[in-house]
Amino acid sequence: METVKIHDTTPNDLPWKLRYDANRCTLCGSCVAACSFRAIEAKIERRRMIFSEGDLPDPRARFSAVPVIKQVNSLKNYCRGCGICEKVCPNDAIAPVRNPDTRHPIVTRCSGGDSIKRGGRKNLTGSIRTLDQLRVGRISQMTDPSLDAQRHTFDMLAPFGRILPADELPMTLGSNGKLVSNGHMPPVNSIYPVIIGDMSIGALSWRMWEGVAMAVAYLNEECGLPVRMCSGEGGVPMRLLKSKYLKYMILQIASGHFGWNRILQAMPEMIEDPAGVLIKIGQGAKPGDGGLLQAQKVAEHVMAIRGVPKTDLLSPPNHQGLYSIEESVQKMFLSFNAAFKFRVPVAIKVAASSTSVSVFNNLVRDPYNIVGGFFLDGIDGGTAAAHEVSLDHTGHPIVSKLRDCYLAAVTQGRQGQIPLWAAGGLGKTGDLAADAFKMMCLGANGVFTGKLILQMAGCVGNDQGRCNACNTGLCPAGITSQNPALAHRLDPEQVAENIVNYFLAMDQELKKLMAPIGNSSLPIGRSDALVAMDKSVADRLQVQYVC
């Protein structure tokens, strides 16, 4: 008999355990081959069987070696619960089961002396989502007829770019009685109010990124929805930079400035301007934690696109040369407005924070009118890799913060001058149209979304700790992996089709929400259309409380 070795890792210490039925298993090996985490393996078990062959009971024991599938008892190759084994098993012989008694958070830290890193979103579920406590409660009926979502035309475009107050528009009355321009107007692009959020070509597999880009092109060229996609930090393939499809891309620059040497080199050969430039100061899912592209994901093509060959670099948590808001404004002004000769709007993305309103006020009061959008990113979103402690315990919810920024603008009579774009867990329930609509009523000009796009593509992770392995480069769906075998699991055309279909459905649903309040244009700032079923939410957001 063995003595107990209490410090050995066993399946009971891990977040997921296997349900395995040897009787059903045909030992085809599909599950072992498919598990990108190497969390299961084929093993031989010694089995003892008692049998009796004579007329009278004569029990005897026989031992045999039986091949089985077993879980790997390792803190490195542990089961993430992704369920790919279950997906590929022809006989329903294997599946991961959540282990409520897991000791994983403790034993991992104890054994490694390092923080836990993972992908995905915040996994601590708490109270009901704020957005689910709001309803569209103003129903048009008699004095203001509701619209027919199928028959009416709707005008659903959001501004990306700095908007001047009417009395500062560089226009004068011409001799024909019409207003004519007499100066430079900051560039503003009218785009679909849902931007595909910034996920870099290093964070995503190249096939995933290609699928998203294809979807965006299709939505624009074939469906008439001017959806824009943000590149994320890390650059853009040269072929896209020089193509006509660049006009659908918002180029991001973040603290690492990755990819910008290529973008600058491509400028003389660009045949279209990009849709915008987004300067990322912070991100909501893991504020203070920079873009953490792990070494195992920095494949050769990623190094090349980033412009930093043969090394894995971390994008720092902050812009190293940036000390103040004034400087950030200057930096934008000098670098990017000028780089595209003032034809391309430049916006800023920050993590939602208890200080967001101060930051927003500074930008909205900037006398040079150069900040073309305030992208506010809250918790509950996130796609890439980060420290678990950052994901779970830092950050600020988006809803009240977006509202605060909008009301700060209203107080100054500056609403709409810097378009507000919000993100952070929107569409978490799968219904982005409802979340987007409510955020617009609270003051957002539009929303951006990342994690939901991954889920459209086939991401199997969720917010209860399933998979969450975007950091490992071993994404079982091939979405966030640079491993060719894994990336080829993903069909870019299917990704594109899924995204296109989701956007078409969402577009209809947005209209279904605009119709009952009698709106044919976006309901920006129409907080009167919302009611809250929670008093504290109602008070905080300044909407009507109902019960």
Added chain:
Amino acid sequence: MCRIGAIKSKNYTHPSKALLLMQSQQKGHDNSGFAMVMQDLGGIFEGYKHLPTLSMACTDEGLNLAENILHDAGFRRVLQWVPETYPSDDLDIIAMPNYVFETFSFPKSYKNATQEEKEELLLDMRLKMRAALEPDEQGFVYSFWPDVVTLKEIGDPRDIGTFFNLWEADENFTAKVITAQCRQNTNYDIVRYAAHPFFLQGYTGLANGENTFYQKNKEMQAKLHRGYIGFESDSQCFLYSLHYIHRQLKWPLQYFKHVITPLPFHEMNERENAEQLRAIRQSLTHLEINGPNTIIGVLPDNTMFTCCDAKKLRPVVIGQTEDTIAIASEVCGINEILPERDWSTDIYPNEREIVVINEELEVARWKQ
């Protein structure tokens, strides 16, 4: 649903015409009040066209407060007209003790002042009087402007007419431009200030329907100009937008339509001035309206116009004779006061036009 009406005539017209215009549309209003603005005045006011006339309803104390404010500022009264009233228990009216129509001369210090300086002074005085009379509801100051009188009261329009003896036409109390509405505010509190038409610095506005963008309009307008106050009715927003676009920004009237009901993006982009239209839409997106509305407006030069929301969800009709033009929510109102007109020339404006009537009663239809 509200019914609104307006008369513009070459001849001085008595307000009984406005009552008749509204009376036949009675089913469409709830008889909760009557209000009218008269501009380009005849009768006893005809000789005082360049001097401001104060229109207010108040208590005795309120009258004192208001007159003292004006006297302290250097205004001197040159004309006072107190309408004879005929109170009776049978009348449905919540009357105020005094109805005051007084014309004043400008302070001596404004002898060489510009028109604009005078206009700012008049607004400041009205706001000051309104604020002073607001506590305890000592009075309601509707307008303080040359060649304009305003009357607003709560009750049944017929009874209000009887109370002021407005059913009987006379030569003393007339105007060439009269705008009227027979309904108090049913969406919000019943207060005198909430009744259309609204007046600000020469601009008059009245509307029917519901302004579904009230919240957005109000939040934006509250910071645009000191005169944009009250918001007792969601229709005040239309007047403030008109005032802002035409007077403050000095943009031609066509742009009022472009601001409140901008062209859809795809149509806008085909216009030769797409760049300007886009900029206007973006900058003034909070002044858009999206609800069912018809608006009637009068500009300081007495130009009258009407336009609808972008979906034409509220009707309006314009009828005319040689010397008079009437605008009403329902054609029955026009039939009442202009029975002899050629009804085949009636205009039912579409959702993309402004119908404009100038001093010579020429009617222009401006396509947006």
